[in-house]
Amino acid sequence: MTYRENINILIKRLRRIQLFSLFLVLLGFVLTVAVLNVYESDQWYSKVIILIGIIGEYYCWAKVRQIKCPQCGKSLGYLLFDPSYSKTNGAIHLPKELPCDIHCCAYCKASFDDEMDG
Numbered sequence: 541m542t543y544r545e546n547i548n549i550l551i552k553r554l555r556r557i558q559l560f561s562l563f564l565v566l567l568g569f570v571l572t573v574a575v576l577n578v579y580e581s582d583q584w585y586s587k588v589i590i591l592i593g594i595i596g597e598y599y600c601w602a603k604v605r606q607i608k609c610p611q612c613g614k615s616l617g618y619l620l621f622d623p624s625y626s627k628t629n630g631a632i633h634l635p636k637e638l639p640c641d642i643h644c645c646a647y648c649k650a651s652f653d654d655e656m657d658g
């Protein structure tokens with residue numbers, strides 16, 4: 541397995557969590573607005589839904605920040621967060637995979653497409 545394949549598996553998993561979290565935040569807001577208009581009462585559960593969504597988003601963000609070059613250990617999170625690399629706004633919506641036009645680490649030039657040991 542190459543490093544790229546390894547990372548893409550992680551990205552795929554985080555992306556699912558992130559989309560679900562985003563859905564929860566939106567759902568929470570919709571509930572807050574819709575229900576407040578009807579009942580004008582304190583809707584604690586919509587706040588809980590939003591909070592869970594925000595925690596999920598934060599978890600994804602923290603996990604992506606931990607993605608490091610296997611060779612030099614420098615963070616590669618910018619490849620996913622920076623829209624000029626990832627082509628999406630990674631902090632809100634992760635790309636599907638490690639950008640395919642990036643082939644090696646910007647710091648040590650270790651290739652992402654070499655087979656990993658073990």
Ligand SMILES: [Zn+2]
Pocket residue numbers: 609610611612613614645646647648649650
């Ligand atoms: Zn490196």
